[in-house]
Amino acid sequence: MDRTRHPALWPSLCAAVTAAALAAAGLVAVAPSARAADTDLLRNGGFESGLDGWNCTAGSGAAVSSPVHSGTGALRATPMGSDNAQCSQTVAVQPNSAYTLSGWVQGSYVYLGASGTGTTDVSAWTQSAPSWQQLTTTFRTGANTTSVTVYTHGWYGTGAYGADDVTLTGPGGAPVQIPTAPAGLTASGATASSVNLTWSASAGATGYTVYRDGAKAASVSGTSATVTGLAPATSYAFQVTATNSAGESPKSATVTAATTSGGGNPPPSGHALVGYLHASFANGAGYTRMADVPADWNIIDLAFGEPTSPTSGDIRFTPCPVSECPTVEPLADFKAAIKAKQAAGKKVLISIGGQNGQVQLTTAAARDTFVSSVSKIIDDYGLDGLDIDFEGHSLSLNTGDTDFRSPTTPVVVNLIDALKTLKAKYGPAFVLTMAPETFFVQMGYQYYGSGPWGGQDPRCGAYLPVIYALRDSLTLLHVQDYNSGSIMGLDNQYHSMGGSDFHIAMTDMLLTGFPVAGDAAKTFPALRPDQVAIGLPASSQAGNGWTSPAEVTKTLDCLTRKANCGSYATHGSWPGLRGLMTWSINWDRFNGGEFSKNYDAYPWS
Numbered sequence: 001m002d003r004t005r006h007p008a009l010w011p012s013l014c015a016a017v018t019a020a021a022l023a024a025a026g027l028v029a030v031a032p033s034a035r036a037a038d039t040d041l042l043r044n045g046g047f048e049s050g051l052d053g054w055n056c057t058a059g060s061g062a063a064v065s066s067p068v069h070s071g072t073g074a075l076r077a078t079p080m081g082s083d084n085a086q087c088s089q090t091v092a093v094q095p096n097s098a099y100t101l102s103g104w105v106q107g108s109y110v111y112l113g114a115s116g117t118g119t120t121d122v123s124a125w126t127q128s129a130p131s132w133q134q135l136t137t138t139f140r141t142g143a144n145t146t147s148v149t150v151y152t153h154g155w156y157g158t159g160a161y162g163a164d165d166v167t168l169t170g171p172g173g174a175p176v177q178i179p180t181a182p183a184g185l186t187a188s189g190a191t192a193s194s195v196n197l198t199w200s201a202s203a204g205a206t207g208y209t210v211y212r213d214g215a216k217a218a219s220v221s222g223t224s225a226t227v228t229g230l231a232p233a234t235s236y237a238f239q240v241t242a243t244n245s246a247g248e249s250p251k252s253a254t255v256t257a258a259t260t261s262g263g264g265n266p267p268p269s270g271h272a273l274v275g276y277l278h279a280s281f282a283n284g285a286g287y288t289r290m291a292d293v294p295a296d297w298n299i300i301d302l303a304f305g306e307p308t309s310p311t312s313g314d315i316r317f318t319p320c321p322v323s324e325c326p327t328v329e330p331l332a333d334f335k336a337a338i339k340a341k342q343a344a345g346k347k348v349l350i351s352i353g354g355q356n357g358q359v360q361l362t363t364a365a366a367r368d369t370f371v372s373s374v375s376k377i378i379d380d381y382g383l384d385g386l387d388i389d390f391e392g393h394s395l396s397l398n399t400g401d402t403d404f405r406s407p408t409t410p411v412v413v414n415l416i417d418a419l420k421t422l423k424a425k426y427g428p429a430f431v432l433t434m435a436p437e438t439f440f441v442q443m444g445y446q447y448y449g450s451g452p453w454g455g456q457d458p459r460c461g462a463y464l465p466v467i468y469a470l471r472d473s474l475t476l477l478h479v480q481d482y483n484s485g486s487i488m489g490l491d492n493q494y495h496s497m498g499g500s501d502f503h504i505a506m507t508d509m510l511l512t513g514f515p516v517a518g519d520a521a522k523t524f525p526a527l528r529p530d531q532v533a534i535g536l537p538a539s540s541q542a543g544n545g546w547t548s549p550a551e552v553t554k555t556l557d558c559l560t561r562k563a564n565c566g567s568y569a570t571h572g573s574w575p576g577l578r579g580l581m582t583w584s585i586n587w588d589r590f591n592g593g594e595f596s597k598n599y600d601a602y603p604w605s
Helices: 019-026 331-343 364-381 410-426 438-445 464-469 500-512 549-561 585-590 594-600
Strands: 061-064 074-077 087-092 098-115 122-140 147-153 161-170 186-188 195-198 207-212 215-220 224-227 235-244 255-258 272-278 299-307 347-353 385-389 431-434 476-480 514-516 519-524 532-537 579-583
Touching (some): 098 519, 122 519, 147 161, 186 255, 207 224, 272 594, 299 385, 299 431, 347 364, 364 410, 385 410, 410 464, 438 476, 500 549, 579 585, 579 594
Parallel strands (some): 272 299, 299 347, 385 431, 532 579
Antiparallel strands (some): 061 074, 074 161, 087 147, 098 122, 098 147, 195 224, 207 215, 207 235, 235 255, 514 519
16 A cells, blocks of 8 residues: 555456466366276266265255256255355375266356366366256376365356266276374364364375364364354363265364453454554645544554565554654654544554565564564554555565465465464454455466466465465455456456446455366355455545445445345355455545545445
């Protein structure tokens, strides 16, 4: 965020992938003839024995007798909410071998694919199959691959799909064995409502189930989970099992953990207006004293804490000097006004970065300096938390860093580690927010981490691993829906700034989840509605993409109650959408409070 207004950014650097290009990853082709030695390795691929051998997410699948492609059974699965109705089966295979995956599907946006191949995971899909249509793809296993997962799934909000006569032909491998019980289960980081669990991986496991006091509490793919929704000051017993297509392991040893008693100053709840206060500089909007910030604002971000050099990790915050801001209040008054805002239920954060504050945590030393220097600012001013506003070249992805779930780029990994350290230091009351630009987030739908050649930019989607890693600790994400150019939505159409469709499409992606770079096997998960606010410029002077109050109202109507929508069809409605963010409080006051007055009065319920 700029000292004057947000700069026009560089969406053209992020290669835009069209729907046709997304489909190229899984072309529909005629199935090659299998070698004589090859066999069909799938169990119950025709669904003649119900769902035997198949696991469907969120109870989304069922075996039906009509419509079928052949025989007497077929799969019918229905995507609901943020679930895409994936049904999968893990199959034993041989290393360094060729396989052909084929199946018949019916419906809209139906995918058939294989993951865990050890080479390149593959998928085929159809946009529309009103009658049965065959999908086929091929792959070769890696040198150490002994099993792959075959899956079919639909798309969010598109209705039920059908699948039948799914086959995987190639040389068979050893039978899949039920995994052993996970070992090393430990509990840590207890809050008043959650406990963090970690355990060791079990050989052959494709997923894990967490049990709380004997009842299923969560299903995850990795070796950690945060169990939420717990009561304060209560002891719980946890166990974990490992699962794959052969079944579920015995339960692990029990670990007991107690939640804290709560209290303190919890993060804000309910609908919120978030605004940035020009606290360290002046521009055409004029200086606003902390005591003069209108009561409409629930979260106030002090702009900005900036580094002493781009790679030092040393962050400093200095209130605006008298020479630049003649009306600036004395430091003691500034700190007293912060306390007064907090006493009134407001949260005051330090925002790090902005357009001029390039922060690149390239080393572990810079990471540690970042933690210590940010802590000093928070402690000196008595702040409630931290806002990350890394822009420009602060975050980017190294060539080959293509999985947001396990990043390797140092500036990304070090930022994640630093934020986790700060969260652990200050506990559950710590407010953590992020304000990335759209090409750092939504552009990951089109491009992620393949390198800077061909006009593509390694910054596109670079926030995704940070958001994913901190998703359980993130209070609020407010993507800057401005200075963006046109961005593709989940409807594979481009939407332009300044109208309700743009904000609806961008927000729908965050609340629905989206495949990264067209890879359905790498779908970025949906955020909770209470974690999402819409970022807007307060006025036409504050950035490209200013949106009229009437269009913003249409946006909120559509997202919270599915009314007053435009051409973009959302995948749900979210009454709990957190609210709105703006750059900035100063520009809003300069324009008579149009932003805060309009949206503070919005009828959220």
